Amino acid sequence: MEQWKRNLWILFICQFIVLGSMTMILPFLPLYLQELGVTDPNKVSLWSGLIFGANFFTAFIFSPFWGRLADKHGRKLMILRSGFGMSIVIILTGFATGPFGLLIVRLLNGIVSGFIPASIGLVATNTPKERVGYALGTLQSGAVAGSIIGPLFGGLMAESFGFRFIFNITGVCILVAAIVVLIFVKEIEKPTGNQVKSNAIKDFKRITAQKPMLALFFTAFLIQLAMLGVNPIIPLFVQELSSGQNVAFLAGAATSVMGISNMIASPQIGKLADKKSPHRILFITLTAAACISIPHAFVNELWQLFLFRFLLGLCVGGLLPTVNALIKRLSPEGMESRTYGFSNSFIYLGNMLGPILGGWLAASIGLRGVFIFSAIFFMVNALLVNFYIAPILDGKRFARLFDFAKSS
Template sequence: MESWKVNLISIWFGCFFTGLSISQIIPFLPLYVEQLGVTDQQALPLWSGLIFSVTFIISAIVSPLWGSLADSKGRKLMLLRAASGMGLVIFLQAFVNNVWQLFALRALMGLTSGYIPNAMALVAAQVPRERSTWALSTVSTGQICGVIMGPLMGGLVADWIGLRAVFLLTAGLLLVTFFVTLFLIKESNFLPAKKGEKLSGRAVLRSLNNPMLMFSLFFSTLVIQLCNGSVSPILTLFVRQLAPGVENIAFISGMIAAIPGIAALLSASGLGKVGDRIGAQRILIAAMVLTVVLFVAMSQVNNTWQLGTLRFLLGFADGAMMPAVQALLLRFSNDQVTGRLFGYNQSFMYLGNVAGPLIGSAVSAVGGFRWVFLATAVVVLINLIQLTVSWRYRKRQPI
């Protein structure tokens, strides 16, 4: 088997274990915060939000640094750093005695992040360019699958053994990720950037054919994560509003929350092949148009079946957008700055993780639940217009 195919399979499992590890903790953080002594009903959501957000904020700040190191030291080394660092920090979270210790470790966890963007960069650098969209889409299914299964596994462990055991299991899975990376992933043909040749931030921008398009793609990454997170704070409440007499509201809400991930898992690889044939740009534009239409339609639903069906269709757009963005980043960059650009892109992804829930909560407080869907549609529409303009501007540039 060709080395890039072995890498692709190994990285898929690495991303799967990473997605599984991170997602199985997040749904139970408020319960863990409460267990650590924060019982006031006003302080509990505040602390939960701070502890959730600090990881992404720190990650957004340091991701360009890890991307720069990846260009000079190698992506595999960054994968090993992220897997071992996150594993150790999450292991320590099982033994905290107060909420301040947990907050500090979650901030430290942000410093150790970066497995998935470096995995994507390694795949992008080694697969044949004509198969890049398919390869990146395939890797993304590993993360998606892990994110879907994580809360289920974490819930079972928390119910059977306890909340602290979830952190120990997560650390164990990241240890598996470390060994998969160490023994199975090979980084061939890597030429490290020498100190004198390492580009500054301005030089990175000057090396690009169209910086405006690159910033538009970064913003697209933020918007994609914002779409996923904007409805999270209000989804259960909106489902209860649609079905006030239903007793198993938690189960229905959980299914409606998870169903886009299932659709994305089923469609990502196939849409990646289509993107390789017709172009990632066309796939991205079409998926964004579909996203705008679906969010507008979701604001008008009258029952949970309509909401679930529309969110299932949204999963097809989710499965197409992020791999298309990454394929376009690869296409319009060069090997000397690929790691740096993927690091910048990851920063925007983390910012989207923070901005989405904040916007959703603020809009619902002012205008109600249905306005959250409309506001999200407007943000996607703005990004769609921006992408179209920057793409046409690129076409007018001299080749």
């Protein structure tokens, strides 16, 4: 087997382990908050948004820094840094005694996080250009496969052993994944380490000079804003639909059913992106995601929620892999990891603001209204892709007129 394929499948397995471990507890953080003494429904919604978003706030700040180190010292090193660091912090999360303690360890986790983005960077830079879409889609499916198994096992273990036990299991599993990468992954295209003296601002200006790079960063931000805004309310919505019975298991199942369709769709959309215009594929899937998000707000039975989560997973499965493939295509040579670092910062910003906004909306207008706002974000994103990103990539006059109007 060629080395790039070997790296791909090893990281596929490791992402499966990491996401499977992380999602054993992440979908149940609102329920964990209740265990820590937060009982008021509105406070649970607000704290859930803060707890989900805290991790991504520090990740947003540190991601460009880690990307710069990756371009200088290698992407594999960044995977190992994140894997060993997260394994320690996740175990510490199980010792939280209140919402403030949980908030602090989530902030620490964001500082050391980056296993998945670093894996994406290594695969993108070590895979033949004509296979990048397929490789990133396959890598995404490994992460999603883990997110399918994780909530189901997490729900069962939460019912049997409690939430704190799951944090220990999660930390050990991430440690195992880091050791596997250390032993078996080989970085083919290593950075030379000879970088021109620069700083984050200069790097950002040089990278975003490649149009429509900045718009692609914003597209990634909106994708995560739409998806992560809903995540904190899913357990609470399941609790409402199920009359409070077996909530942990059913919340895990609601997450997993979307993961199943996501895993099915990711490699196939990746292949289409390699063969067709990836920005057109992106527009179609974003539009479909917007349309399918709306019925979520009107379901009255659990099976209806599960059905629409499955359909949504088919649409969103290839969104980020397609964006990442486009980013790889436009990245300045020798700055791939820094480009992904800035891209990841936009993703983390969406991951941070999404749960906070979702928690605030849930407390203000109710759980169902959050799904409508998610649909709006998907549709705005689709319009951005269709009327700005696609014309630039296709070299049409409309894009140049848009740029002229903006500069005026």
